Amino acid sequence: MGAQDGRRVTSVDVAKRAGVSQSAVSRAFSRTASIAPATREKILRAAAELDYRPNRIPAIMLSGRSGMVGVVVGGLSNPFYASALEHLVCSLRDQGLQVLLVHVDDALTLDSALEQLLGYRIDAVVTALAIGSEVVAQALGTLRIPVICFNSRLTGPWISTVSSNNRAAGVTAAHLLRERGVACPAWLAGPLRNAASVARGEGFREGLGALAAGLVSLQGDDTYESGYEAVSTMLARGVRPDGMFCSNDMMACGAIDALRDRAGLCCPRDVVLLGYDNIPQGAWRAYDLTTFDQGVERLVGAACALLAEALADGAEPVSQSLVIGAELLERGSTGPV
Amino acid sequence: MGAQDGRRVTSVDVAKRAGVSQSAVSRAFSRTASIAPATREKILRAAAELDYRPNRIPAIMLSGRSGMVGVVVGGLSNPFYASALEHLVCSLRDQGLQVLLVHVDDALTLDSALEQLLGYRIDAVVTALAIGSEVVAQALGTLRIPVICFNSRLTGPWISTVSSNNRAAGVTAAHLLRERGVACPAWLAGPLRNAASVARGEGFREGLGALAAGLVSLQGDDTYESGYEAVSTMLARGVRPDGMFCSNDMMACGAIDALRDRAGLCCPRDVVLLGYDNIPQGAWRAYDLTTFDQGVERLVGAACALLAEALADGAEPVSQSLVIGAELLERGSTGPV
Numbered sequence: 001m002g003a004q005d006g007r008r009v010t011s012v013d014v015a016k017r018a019g020v021s022q023s024a025v026s027r028a029f030s031r032t033a034s035i036a037p038a039t040r041e042k043i044l045r046a047a048a049e050l051d052y053r054p055n056r057i058p059a060i061m062l063s064g065r066s067g068m069v070g071v072v073v074g075g076l077s078n079p080f081y082a083s084a085l086e087h088l089v090c091s092l093r094d095q096g097l098q099v100l101l102v103h104v105d106d107a108l109t110l111d112s113a114l115e116q117l118l119g120y121r122i123d124a125v126v127t128a129l130a131i132g133s134e135v136v137a138q139a140l141g142t143l144r145i146p147v148i149c150f151n152s153r154l155t156g157p158w159i160s161t162v163s164s165n166n167r168a169a170g171v172t173a174a175h176l177l178r179e180r181g182v183a184c185p186a187w188l189a190g191p192l193r194n195a196a197s198v199a200r201g202e203g204f205r206e207g208l209g210a211l212a213a214g215l216v217s218l219q220g221d222d223t224y225e226s227g228y229e230a231v232s233t234m235l236a237r238g239v240r241p242d243g244m245f246c247s248n249d250m251m252a253c254g255a256i257d258a259l260r261d262r263a264g265l266c267c268p269r270d271v272v273l274l275g276y277d278n279i280p281q282g283a284w285r286a287y288d289l290t291t292f293d294q295g296v297e298r299l300v301g302a303a304c305a306l307l308a309e310a311l312a313d314g315a316e317p318v319s320q321s322l323v324i325g326a327e328l329l330e331r332g333s334t335g336p337v
Numbered sequence: 338m339g340a341q342d343g344r345r346v347t348s349v350d351v352a353k354r355a356g357v358s359q360s361a362v363s364r365a366f367s368r369t370a371s372i373a374p375a376t377r378e379k380i381l382r383a384a385a386e387l388d389y390r391p392n393r394i395p396a397i398m399l400s401g402r403s404g405m406v407g408v409v410v411g412g413l414s415n416p417f418y419a420s421a422l423e424h425l426v427c428s429l430r431d432q433g434l435q436v437l438l439v440h441v442d443d444a445l446t447l448d449s450a451l452e453q454l455l456g457y458r459i460d461a462v463v464t465a466l467a468i469g470s471e472v473v474a475q476a477l478g479t480l481r482i483p484v485i486c487f488n489s490r491l492t493g494p495w496i497s498t499v500s501s502n503n504r505a506a507g508v509t510a511a512h513l514l515r516e517r518g519v520a521c522p523a524w525l526a527g528p529l530r531n532a533a534s535v536a537r538g539e540g541f542r543e544g545l546g547a548l549a550a551g552l553v554s555l556q557g558d559d560t561y562e563s564g565y566e567a568v569s570t571m572l573a574r575g576v577r578p579d580g581m582f583c584s585n586d587m588m589a590c591g592a593i594d595a596l597r598d599r600a601g602l603c604c605p606r607d608v609v610l611l612g613y614d615n616i617p618q619g620a621w622r623a624y625d626l627t628t629f630d631q632g633v634e635r636l637v638g639a640a641c642a643l644l645a646e647a648l649a650d651g652a653e654p655v656s657q658s659l660v661i662g663a664e665l666l667e668r669g670s671t672g673p674v
Contacts, residue, residue: 008401008458008481051479056456057398064345066394068457071438077617082419089440098453101408101438103426116435119393120405121345142388144345224621257622280414284561285594286623 009052018046029054060121068098069307070117072127074105078222078250080277080296081128084150087300088126095304097123114139124148124307146310146318148303151196160310160320162302164294166196169326170203173245173274173292176328178211180272180335182243186216188230188255190247194222197247200276204245216241220251227254235262242271249275249282249291256287256333268335278329288332298324346389355383366391397458405435406644407454409464411442415559415587417614417633418465421487424637425463432641434460451476461485461644483647483655485640488533497647497657499639501631503533506663507540510582510611510629513665515548517609517672519580523553525567525592527584531559534584537613541582553578557588564591572599579608586612586619586628593624593670605672615666625669635661 011025018025020043027033028043046052060066069092076082089099100122102113114125124146140147141156149161177185187204190197205212216239220226227246234241235258246252252275259265259273267273274290275282282289302322310318348362355362357380364370365380383389397403406429413419426436437459439450451462461483477484478493486498514522524541527534542549553576557563564583571578572595583589589612596602596610604610611627612619619626639659647655 051481053452053455055458057394057403057458061394061398068437076413076419076423077416079414079416079419082413082416086413086440089438093440093450093453098457099438100405101426101436103423103430113430115390116430118390120435121392121394144388224617228622253621253623261622280561281618284590284623285565285598286590286621 009050011052011055013050014043014047014052017050018043064121065123066098066121067096068100068120068122070102070114070122070125071099072102072104072110072113072125074103074128075222076103078248078277079279079281080249080294083279084128084296084300087296088303091300091304092307095308097307110139114143118143123311126150126303126307127152146307148306148310150299150303151194153195155319157317157319160306160318160322162299162306162322162324164196164292164299164326165323166199166326167203167206169276169292169328170200170205170245171207172203172328173200174204174207174209174211176274176290176330176334177243177245177272178208180243180268182241182272183211184214184216184241184243185211186218186234186239186241186244188218188220188227188244188246188251190220190222190251194247197222200245200247220247220254222248222250224250224254227251228258229254231255231258232262235259240265244271244273246273246275249277249279249289251275252289252291252333253281253287256289267333272335273333276326283331290331290334291329292326293329294326295324346387348389348392350387351380351384351389354387355380401458402460403435403458404433405437405457405459407439407451407459407462408436409439409441409447409450409462411440411465412559413440415585415614416616416618417586417631420616421465421633421637424633425640428637428641429644432645434644447476451480455480460648463487463640463644464489483644485643485647487636487640488531490532492656494654494656497643497655497659499636499643499659499661501533501629501636501663502660503536503663504540504543506613506629506665507537507542507582508544509540509665510537511541511544511546511548513611513627513667513671514580514582514609515545517580517605519578519609520548521551521553521578521580522548523555523571523576523578523581525555525557525564525581525583525588527557527559527588531584534559537582537584557584557591559585559587561587561591564588565595566591568592568595569599572596577602581608581610583610583612586614586616586626588612589626589628589670590618590624593626604670609672610670613663620668627668627671628666629663630666631663632661 011022014025015022025043027035028040104110104113126148128150137154137156147159151163152161189201218230220230246255256267265271276292278291278293282291348359351362352359362380364372365377441447441450463485465487474491474493484496488500489498526538555567557567583592593604602608613629615628615630619628
């Protein structure tokens with residue numbers, strides 16, 4: 001079609017077909033430029049006939065703004081993150097922003113991934129990585145563009161965070177177990193680098209009061225398998241808690257299956273158990289899991305509001321921390337027995 | 338820092354600090370341009386000190402190639418699609434391609450989403466949407482860039498597809514149920530617009546032979562909830578199959594829960610049951626689900642190979658259909674009883 005790469009239709013092709021200048025085509029596709037209505041109509045008709053799409057690249061070059069946000073994810077196998085990504089992509093689209101998606105396995109790959117993205121002049125970064133290292137904070141800080149993190153303890157002049165009220169939820173979980181008469185509580189933690197998990201555990205201990213002295217502490221890595229393994233090992237040692245708070249729903253599902261498979265224990269009859277995240281699988285009948293709903297729409301909404309503020313013309317670097325309340329969602333796994 | 342938007346460091350800043358010309362900075366960051374090693378080193382040091390990142394936008398403008406692929410997804414709540422996306426993003430990154438992610442709810446929103454992407458001069462589109470309408474095929478065809486679809490019946494000069502061997506898997510499922518002595522089989526279908534589901538159902542009927550005459554046909558929409566509902570309704574009508582093939586694992590998990598909750602039926606003792614996709618949840622102990630592994634790595638690998646071919650310099654529009662064999666993965670839900 002006479003395009004540079006032999007494929008794409010350019011504004012020159014449209015100008016030729018409409019019998020106008022190339023600059024008239026540019027003006028016809030600009031919201032602000034002035035052009036006679038009849039001329040515009042003629043140009044749009046020619047563009048439609050040729051399947052022409054206006055090119056955003058020249059405008060990006062002039063403004064230094066791409067309208068693209070780098071979204072960094074890791075571990076989409078956790079349905080909570082998949083759902084957060086889905087909401088985030090839709091919300092950014094509604095703000096007229098596109099998502100340049102990067103998947104990283106660890107902090108080491110984040111740096112090279114960001115190098116790639118920066119070549120595209122992304123306007124901002126949003127990340128849901130459960131990584132809180134100083135190295136990452138430094139790398140993100142040098143970008144000189146707004147960075148929004150979920151459930152992170154990262155700080156820096158360009159970094160804002162949106163977090164679930166993890167500590168308060170931990171306290172609530174402890175109070176629920178005490179109401180149910182739990183005497184021997186257990187805590188199934190996520191990895192130490194997960195700041196949200198650490199805060200949930202701290203709140204849980206605080207809320208347990210005197211019961212915290214006998215707390216059974218288990219370590220997982222936020223996966224179903226790690227929950228299953230941690231509880232299986234505990235049962236093999238003869239430890240039998242009657243209440244358990246799991247740092248996320250994936251591990252909680254693993255814990256429920258291990259309790260049943262390995263010791264014939266049922267929730268809530270033998271163990272009063274709850275998780276965190278409100279993943280769809282927690283509502284599946286085999287689990288019927290009490291959990292904390294992080295309110296993914298509210299988390300994403302808050303992140304997008306911070307982003308809009310940071311991207312406003314003339315905005316100074318912003319560093320804010322927003323905390324979103326998590327709601328206890330009671331299902332069968334916590335009874336009443 | 339003297340950048341256009343008051344934030345970003347430009348090649349002019351680096352040139353000033355290194356005491357060289359701006360074009361020397363460009364050459365230092367080009368793989369092919371010639372430059373004295375000492376000069377390059379001086380420039381790279383200045384760039385590192387300033388946190389400068391080279392700008393890809395001018396090269397995109399010149400070549401008409403962005404190095405970005407539009408990836409269109411819908412329904413990340415199915416862990417199979419979340420996993421496919423994760424693999425795809427990593428594979429494209431290894432090919433030096435970035436992912437511009439679009440989430441669409443239906444065919445109507447696809448068109449406007451694509452308009453947005455085309456402004457960024459994306460090089461290709463990869464889509465895992467279970468949408469096969471002619472409207473979509475036409476919209477994709479007018480892009481004049483390579484389009485790769487998963488499990489789709491879309492066709493067109495620029496459209497290639499990579500599919501699981503759905504029909505053959507359906508035959509295999511039927512043979513397995515017959516081996517287990519099933520006398521009253523049931524088929525739980527996905528939505529009609531899902532070409533993969535239709536093919537699985539056709540193969541299943543074919544493989545059942547004479548048993549197909551008494552086949553119980555149920556309709557779901559690929560979600561857990563729809564599987565639970567379809568089986569609950571069937572049981573309420575007094576229908577009791579002794580074998581069931583579910584078009585995907587999400588519905589199969591719902592079916593297993595409904596069989597147990599509503600009629601106290603267990604798999605494989607009372608019903609020999611299998612699904613399709615090999616989602617992680619199928620391996621969870623509460624389900625222990627026999628399934629077909631689509632081999633997401635192989636599906637994604639085939640798609641990326643097609644893409645590399647289509648994006649090679651001077652490539653003509655390609656339209657290929659690749660079929661990837663699905664492997665039966667036997668777990669507890671099909672016995673032996």
